[in-house]
Every structure is written in C-alpha cells, then in structure tokens.
Amino acid sequence: MTTIQLYDTTLRDGMQGEGMSLSAAEKLRVAHRLDALGVHMIEAGFPSSNPKELELFDLLSRERFEHALIAAFGMTRRRDARAEDDPALRVLVDSFAPVCTIVGKTWSLHLEKVVKVDRDENLRMIEESIAFLRAEGKRVVYDAEHCFDGWHADRDYALRCLRTAAEAGAETVVMCDTNGAHLPGQIATAVADVVAHLEGTGVQVGIHCHDDAGVGVANSLAAVGAGATHVQGTMNGYGERCGNANLVSIVPNLQLKLGHACISDEQLASLTATSHYLDELLNRTPNADAPYVGKNAFAHKGGMHVAGVMADATTFEHMDPALVGNRRELLISELGGKGTVQARAEEAGITLDDAASRRLIERVKELEHRGYQFEAADGSFELLLRKEAGDYEPLFTLESWRVIVEQRADGKVETEATIKIWVDGERYVRTGEGNGPVHALDNALRAVLSDTHPHLDDTGLVNFKVRILDETKGTEAVTRVLLDASDGQEVWGSIGVSENVIAASWYALVDSLEYAVQDGREEQAAAARAAGAGKSAAP
Incomplete structure (x- = not known):
C-alpha cells in the first residue's frame, strides 16, 4: 500500500467559508482533534495576519502533538525584493512551526494581471523564497496556485515552476486546482505528467482541490491514482465558495476503497465523531446525507x-x-x-x-x-412499539389543558398554561409560565412530574421544528411538530400532528417526556450522574 500524507487546511482555507469563525482557543481544540484523527500536517494559517492568528500560534507553540506537524502559511517573496528582507517570509522563519507552506504563481494570466512580473522573475521568487526557508531549517511545502490552469495554458512553463520549487528544496510540490474548474480525467492527466517530469528529484507531488464543479473529492482521488502522495483538504469540505475537497470523504475512500495507508483503523473509527465535533463547534447542523459519516449514510x-x-x-x-x-x-x-x-x-x-x-x-x-x-x-x-407489546405505562391521564397568551401595550408577551391531569389516582391542577406555549406547558407538567420522576430535571429540548403539511389551506393547514430532546446521555425525537400548532406541540412534548422515563432510563441516568459526581470528587 502507498502511504498518503494527509494535510488539513481547515484552520486556514476552511475558515474562508461564509459564516466560519472560531476563536484561537477553539482552533487549538480543533488542532488536537485533527492530531488524534491522525492527520500528518495541520495548516494553522498566517502567523501574523491578525491578532487572533498571533494568539493561535502562541498557543500552538506550547502544545505537544502526537501525530501532526504544524504548518505556517505564507507566500513567495515580493517582487524586486530579496527573500531575506521580505517581512512575511521573516515571520515564517521566526515561527515555531517546523513546516512552512508557501504559495506561488504558475499561470501566466496571474503573472500579467495580478503579480505583474515576468516569467523569469516569478521563477526567481519561487527559488529564492524556498531556498531561504530551507537555509533557516524549515521544511517547505510549495503550493502551485492555479497549477492546472497554468499547465493547460503553457505546460512547459508550469513544469519549470514545479521543477524550480523541487530543486530549491521543497519536499512537496502541490498542484492546486484553485478555481475548482477541472474534472477528474483532466486532473489525472496533468498529475501523471508532473509525476513523470519530477521523477528522480525525490520530491513528492501533492493535490489541493476545490469543489466548485462538485468533484473535489473525485479529483483528489484521481490525482492519487495518477501518482500524488500528498492530499490537502478540509474537514467536512469547509471553504470559500463551494468549499474545499472534503477529507472526511477522501480518507475512507483512499483507505477502504483504494487500499492506501492514511491513518490507523482506530483513528478511522473516530471519523464520524470528529466530523460531527467540528460541525457542532462551528454551530452547524451535521449533514445527515454526508457520505460515510451522515446519519443517513447507512x-x-x-x-x-x-x-x-x-x-x-x-x-x-x-x-x-x-x-x-x-x-x-x-x-x-x-x-x-x-x-x-x-x-x-x-x-x-x-x-x-x-x-x-x-x-x-x-x-x-x-x-x-x-x-x-x-x-x-x-x-x-x-412508544408505539411499547403500546403494541403491552409494555407501556403512561405518565398521566389528561383531563384538560389550556394556554393563555397575552401581549401588553408595552410589547411584552406573557404565556400561561394550566393543566389538569391524573397521576396514580390523584388529580393535579398546575399552572406554568414560559416564553411561549410549549415552554409554559412543559413547566406546568414538570411541576407535577418532577417529584416522582427526577430524571426529567435532566432532560431538555434541543431542537423544535414546525412544518405546514398543506400550504394551500393557509392557517387552517395541518401542522407537524418535531421535537428533539436530550438528557445529556441520549438524544431522541418525538412528533405531534394537528390542525392546531399548540396541540401538535403538546403531543410531541408528552411523547418526549414519556420516552425519557421508559425502560429504566431514569436508573441509567442516575447511575451516570453518580459516576460523574464520583469522578469530579476524586483527587
């Protein structure tokens, strides 16, 4: 099996996606999760681009990582300047990071329109920047930006750029499909050509894909099939525009389908948990339809x-x-x-x-x-299963409930719910207040049930969804309410359907509470609480 080096750029490229933001402390947590997953290199970002990045690199410098090397990201030197005088390169050198990843130009369009340098000067910028970093003891990964566009526009010049990087001391040259414009066949052809051209240099060829055409993962796999041994991507495909190639799909495809060594079996078994951890940390709902790790994947x-x-x-x-x-x-x-x-x-x-x-x-x-x-x-x-099997005990018998919602002249809205229920032959009337009908009903129910079912104190609503089933009927339409609840150990869903949205919510709420106390769940939760208390009390 060919060993594939995994390079994660979630903390840099991934954070360029819309709505993506993590504090320095949260990024540190991500780095440790990626390290535990077995990622070989973690790109932490620009060491001096902003105060948050400065804080992150300071935090990272004090940490130990078992599997991963931290990479600092930067660019080739500025035009008409010496590498040793370039402030950005000096920051890379001064960083604790053992790996420096620098990006340079390959496509003539960018030389003419963006950098505004001639081809020879661009080659010197690549060569001198890498040589300077290597002389300062850094390992260098060279990202050839827009490499495939450059290869298609002028193959010979693109190959000169890559060979220059290899001969200057880069240990890896990465072919970047920066615009995400290419398809797997095109990727494979170009990568195979570059691998053959660099044979004998000792440098490894890498791949960095974006998902603008929806084939970022497929392109990455095609590159490996053509000889690439270094793969860059982000967790869950985070990134600008349509995102980067998704390492969560790439890794199992490489390891389980193509037989390449990436991470250990134990680390692979943590893939779903790691994927969901990143989503939760970013306050995103995990994609239920995601390959391999989604709730619906199997x-x-x-x-x-x-x-x-x-x-x-x-x-x-x-x-x-x-x-x-x-x-x-x-x-x-x-x-x-x-x-x-x-x-x-x-x-x-x-x-x-x-x-x-x-x-x-x-x-x-x-x-x-x-x-x-x-x-x-x-x-x-x-609960339906238990009712059919004769293994069901209702929490209570309902006599009635009602909800009063009052909006005052000052704009404040108050909600009050009154329930009348029977529990073990005894009638209870309770009133609860809340910030809405469901909250008020929940509080009224708990006022009766919490004494006999203390486990309910540990359960709470984590999601509430309402769907209109027949939009053509407007406000008379049937409403479906889905609740997700959790006791800190388990998450479960319940449902209610009615023409009245409050009634639908009531049905779902009652199911949620009844499920929480079925089949010894209270005893299991009590044991878990006791175990947790014992751990916290231990010296």
Whole structure:
C-alpha cells in the first residue's frame, strides 16, 4: 500500500467559508482533534495576519502533538525584493512551526494581471523564497496556485515552476486546482505528467482541490491514482465558495476503497465523531446525507432493503459503518416491513410477535397518511412499539389543558398554561409560565412530574421544528411538530400532528417526556450522574 500524507487546511482555507469563525482557543481544540484523527500536517494559517492568528500560534507553540506537524502559511517573496528582507517570509522563519507552506504563481494570466512580473522573475521568487526557508531549517511545502490552469495554458512553463520549487528544496510540490474548474480525467492527466517530469528529484507531488464543479473529492482521488502522495483538504469540505475537497470523504475512500495507508483503523473509527465535533463547534447542523459519516449514510427505509440488510448487510451496504464510527439506521415509514419493525423492537429490548408487528405496520401507515413521520421521531416510535407489546405505562391521564397568551401595550408577551391531569389516582391542577406555549406547558407538567420522576430535571429540548403539511389551506393547514430532546446521555425525537400548532406541540412534548422515563432510563441516568459526581470528587 502507498502511504498518503494527509494535510488539513481547515484552520486556514476552511475558515474562508461564509459564516466560519472560531476563536484561537477553539482552533487549538480543533488542532488536537485533527492530531488524534491522525492527520500528518495541520495548516494553522498566517502567523501574523491578525491578532487572533498571533494568539493561535502562541498557543500552538506550547502544545505537544502526537501525530501532526504544524504548518505556517505564507507566500513567495515580493517582487524586486530579496527573500531575506521580505517581512512575511521573516515571520515564517521566526515561527515555531517546523513546516512552512508557501504559495506561488504558475499561470501566466496571474503573472500579467495580478503579480505583474515576468516569467523569469516569478521563477526567481519561487527559488529564492524556498531556498531561504530551507537555509533557516524549515521544511517547505510549495503550493502551485492555479497549477492546472497554468499547465493547460503553457505546460512547459508550469513544469519549470514545479521543477524550480523541487530543486530549491521543497519536499512537496502541490498542484492546486484553485478555481475548482477541472474534472477528474483532466486532473489525472496533468498529475501523471508532473509525476513523470519530477521523477528522480525525490520530491513528492501533492493535490489541493476545490469543489466548485462538485468533484473535489473525485479529483483528489484521481490525482492519487495518477501518482500524488500528498492530499490537502478540509474537514467536512469547509471553504470559500463551494468549499474545499472534503477529507472526511477522501480518507475512507483512499483507505477502504483504494487500499492506501492514511491513518490507523482506530483513528478511522473516530471519523464520524470528529466530523460531527467540528460541525457542532462551528454551530452547524451535521449533514445527515454526508457520505460515510451522515446519519443517513447507512439508513434503510424500504422493506426489501431492510430485509436484505437483516439477512446480509452487504446486500445494501457498501461497507461496515462501524469502520468509520457510524451505525446502521432502520427508518420507520409506510414503506417499511415486518423486518424493520422487529429489528427496531429488538434494539429497544421489546418482544414483538408477528401479529403485533403486522398491526403496528398498519398503524404506522395510518398515522403517516395523517401526516406523522417516524424517521426522525424514534422516541415516539418506541412508544408505539411499547403500546403494541403491552409494555407501556403512561405518565398521566389528561383531563384538560389550556394556554393563555397575552401581549401588553408595552410589547411584552406573557404565556400561561394550566393543566389538569391524573397521576396514580390523584388529580393535579398546575399552572406554568414560559416564553411561549410549549415552554409554559412543559413547566406546568414538570411541576407535577418532577417529584416522582427526577430524571426529567435532566432532560431538555434541543431542537423544535414546525412544518405546514398543506400550504394551500393557509392557517387552517395541518401542522407537524418535531421535537428533539436530550438528557445529556441520549438524544431522541418525538412528533405531534394537528390542525392546531399548540396541540401538535403538546403531543410531541408528552411523547418526549414519556420516552425519557421508559425502560429504566431514569436508573441509567442516575447511575451516570453518580459516576460523574464520583469522578469530579476524586483527587
């Protein structure tokens, strides 16, 4: 197997995407997660571009990394200046980073329109900048910007630029598809030509792709197939415009599909968790449809598919999801069959015979016809399973509830909810206030239930979604409400459907609370809390 060097530029190129921002401390956390994943080089950015980058490099200089080398990013010297006199290159030299990545021009269009230097001066800028960094003890990665555009416009000059970088001491020359304009066949042809041209120099050829044409990952794989051994990209494809090539897809493709060595099996198994960690840190919702790591990457909905997977997973799965730290999802819907229902029941520890499974399937079909959807409402579906199996205890019996919303002249809105419920033969009337109807109803319910179910104090809403199912009916349309809740250990979804949005929210809220106390979850949560308290009290 060919060993592929992974170079992550999330902290520099990835942060150029719209809405992307991390503090220096958060970037440090990202660097450690990338190191744990097994990334070989982490590009931290320009050491002196702004105060945040200065702070980051100061923090990084005090840290130890087990697998990764930190790379500082910069550019070739300015025109008509000596490399040793260039302030930006001097900053790279003074940085603690053992690797310096510098970008230079390859395309004549940029020489004429941007840098405004002749071709020979550009070659000198490349050569002298790399030689200076090497003389100061730095390892150098040379990023040939717009390399493929330059190769297509003037192959001979592009090859001269790359050879100049190699002969000046760069250990890696990286062919950059900076505009993301090329397709896999074009990438492979150019990379193969460069690999052949640089044979014998000892330099490795790298690839840096953007996803403007939607083929950043495919282009990176094509480059490796043509001889590249260094691959640059970002986690989750973050980056400017359409993003960079996505390392989260590239790594398993290289390792599991093409047989190249990238990271250890244990590190690969952390890929899903690392991908989601980055999204959460950036306050982004993880892409459920992402290859390998998405929630739906190994989700099966059709009855035939589920039956096939239950008989032999390879019938409808291209790999074992555990290899990348993901898991199989069996989605419940009107398309599902008995196998799906029984598999979900087994996961929940519920015994369901064939007759009960068939009844439940018909019940799901009926509910979905009315607007329910259980794919994202695993909590509500488990309650259906328990009801059909006779393993269900309601939290309470409802007598009534009502909500009053009042807006005052000063613009302040107050909400008050009153519930009347029966618990263990005793009638309770409670009122709760909140910043909205769902919050007020939740507070009123908890005022009754928290004494007998203390676990509910640890549960809370983490997401709330409302969807109108028939827009043509306007405000009379049926509304679907999906709630996501968590107790700090587990996240589950619940659903409610009604012409009244508050009623739909009530149904989803009750399901959410009932799921939280089913099947010993309170005892499990109490044990987890006790274990956590023991750890925090330990010396």
